[in-house]
Amino acid sequence: MRSPNPLHLLTVLAGLLALSAIPPAAMAAVPRGTAAPAAAGSASSGLGSRTLPSPIDATNTCASCHGMLTDDRLRTPSREFLHSAHRDERIGCVGCHKGDPRDPTVSAHAPSTGFVPHPTHTEIPQLCGGCHNDAAFVRRFDSRLPVGQATLFNLSLHGKLTAAGDGPAPDCSTCHGKHDIQSPSSPLSPVNRANVATLCSGCHADKQRMSKYDIRIDQFDKWQKSVHGEAFLAGNAGAPTCTGCHGAHASNPPDASSVARACRRCHEDEMQLFEQSPHSQGFRKRGLGQCVVCHGSHDVPRASALMVGVGPDAVCTKCHSHDEKPRQVASDISVLLRGASERAAEARSAVARATAAGLRVAGAAYALDQVATTEMRVRDVVHTLDPARVQALVADIDRSVAETLTLVSNAEHARRAERRGYYVALALAALLLVTLTLKALQLDRRRRQAGP
């Protein structure tokens, strides 16, 4: 016969002891200086009195029992909970599952305690929202913690599908986890900025899961290869991941009317200049989504001078296959851009060559900075599709390039002249050496002739 586990016995005893020792008032204790007991008590629909015994309190018997159960299914949650942000804030199992954590027996799970063994897919947003939509409650823990995520979620397409009982649609726990929910600022959290793209692609790149919605599954692949994804994966903290454009809880698929707004969050300059272009009105009339027409959405490539023009890589010909005037404008701008970028590259390589030769060209770094800044500005101004404005800036680039090249060539010229001077000095010294040696030999000879 198996002897009773002494640990079980001990736990039960400890629980009883603690129960007898703690006065009833203390058992209903809420954190001091928070919501009035009356208000807390009235929230009967949500979390009971929100008297939330911590899993580390002796009064919480959930963790102590479940931690020792042999059935993995029942034990794992209590183990996982050790890593939960909720545990750190002393919100125990009862917060979500209700029941009576002070009861060390199986009657803790009695229906009269409101015990919820498995919150359902459709219940979860409400369950989480019970606390996370309550500013007064959330503020107890961190006054900067956002609230209202559940409300936002209900407005999102994800939320609507979930509310309608759609199985594959996500609820809160799909992204945030269940018992081991971590703060989004933790690198271990699946919703941490660094992990978001992997999280979203877990569903959105899954062909089977997406089949019933008739949407694409290549966004993650495209994003990884895009200028945004490349920058993000290279550690650029400013580069956007999925949530950068789509938002998080309230995410709805952007359409032609809103996509430019998403881009504008970062690309304000380009947007303003674009609005001065003939495209702005034209796209709007045709219901086209502004930026994405030329740049694409998830697969935004690194913008280059090659994008403009009538060549094979140019995006202009996608629409303007025959129109004479737009093709001319594209071609004009293309010629200007390519010329500028070639000349800028020439200036950069000249400075690199001088630096490699040990020269420090005063002012060259500044002139190159000017080139780079103006190149950036030109890329913005291209959005106006005004060749005259592009040309004005290209002229600025050319001036800075010319200045750089002059500085480098002056320095190189001076260095060559100096080197020539060194050779002359060395030759003169060598000549002096030869002359003096000859003189010394002559003196020796004379002395030998004179003396015995």
Next chain:
Amino acid sequence: MSTGDWLADRLGWTRVEAYLAKRSVPRHGFMFYVGGITLFLFLVQVASGVLLTLYYQPDAAQAHGSVERIVGEISYGDLVRAVHVWAGDLFVASLMLHMFIVMARRSFRAPQELTWLSGIALLALGVGEAFTGAVLPWSERACMDARVGSELALYVPLVGAWLRRLMRGGEDVTSNTLAHAFGFHVAALPAALTFVVAVHLFARSRNRAGSAGATDVPTIPLYPDFFVRLAVALTGVMVLVLTLAIFVERPIGPPADPRLSSALGLPPWYFLPMHAIVRAVPGELLGIDGPRFLVSAACVIGLAVVALPFIDRRGSRLTAWLAWIALLALILVSVRAIT
């Protein structure tokens, strides 16, 4: 009257010429000129060093950049720096060679004790100049040399801790180390060198009468014969320095980054024998920490060298042989360390 005659008359040149013609010096080989060459190199260092201070900035944040600027931007800066670097190495080399030659010729004997003592002081000061000078570019290598050099100084008996603090300007290698190196390199050590050079020359000329083997060697007139020979030697050195400075690059190296500890490279060449021996000996010798034992041994040998005129009063042939053997051994060990 030609201009030359006029000038000679006003300067009383004929009398000077007559005086010089009467003086004669023993006719020696090249070895005799090494002392003069050393002095010449010292003067080259003073001249090129003064030029470098015009643009060098002794500040940890700017030192490396200012040396890069001297080399890359300032007119003739690359030549002046290269001359300073090469002539500095040659200065230390000729100081050492000079010492070994004097030892081998047994010229340290009475009455030249003072010349010998001041000469050893010059060698110490010269090595100090080379060491502090190498720190000034504040490159990765310079920082490492400063750290290792001052760490070894800790092992000098009695004054080790004080010496390390003096070299580092504190307990650790910091920007204070650079400030200290600069102060020593351009002010304290050159001033001391100038004074000791004066003592050295005075002691040498004052006690010339008794110097060894002065009687049986054929003599040559001081002027023009000796002057021309000296000029040949000095011009030869100048050609050598210029050739090295123009054609053999001495890179500055990447700037020091105190957050990184770079791999231990080779020390400056004059520390190569020490480096090779430190690497070869076990961690502990006779119950004493290996490097401490070696530095202490080096100090004892150093003291013996200082006291040489009093230990070997008459200058035995053994000392001469020891000098050549020691020089050869040091060269061999150094070469071994490089390869």
